[in-house]
Amino acid sequence: MSTLTKPNHIGRKISRIRELRDMKQEALAQALGTSQQAVSNIENSETLDDDKLLAVANALGVTVEAIKNFSDEAMISYFNTFNDSPNNNFGNHHCAFNPLDKVVELYERLLQAEKEKVEYLEKAQKGK
Known part of the structure; x- marks a missing residue:
């Protein structure tokens, strides 16, 4: 079974968040005080213990809940909301x-x- 069909594959979620933050595995490894191979192993893991997950979340600058609840579909929906305005420009977007x-x-x-x-x-x- 591929990682794409497993919605709760924590390693894949970490990988996608890291990519969205434009961070390389080496940079995440340095932030965690580990090797790039260890980060690769984390991203290939279906589960992760709470302490390691917290460390990864801190290194990525997100919460543990953000990692656990991350989905590509939610990200696509978020970015599609920018196209919902009738004028279709970004000038009407207000910061939260x-x-x-x-x-x-x-x-x-x-x-x-x-x-x-x-x-x-x-x-x-x-x-x-």
């Missing part, structure tokens, strides 16, 4: 979130990453 909040969120994540990098470098320098 405040873009400035997203910029602040990204800035805070960047700032935290920089703090962690400085701490790591300070520890490394003390060790010499």
Whole structure:
């Protein structure tokens, strides 16, 4: 039975989300602290333990529920809603979130990453 006929094949869902986020297996492997072959094995698995699923979800920037509930049909339906407007242009689409909040969120994540990098470098320098 192919993975396309199994709606709950968790590995396939992870693979599709990774592809939609334009992420290579190597990048996901690095985020998980593992090898590309391990990511390939994850994507070929029908099931995944909760801890590993949570780690993958965090690395992909989605929730565990988003992975479990993902379907290609839902994505197609979502993108088809853009064609439902009578004018068929994207100018009438309104964001469901405040873009400035997203910029602040990204800035805070960047700032935290920089703090962690400085701490790591300070520890490394003390060790010499």
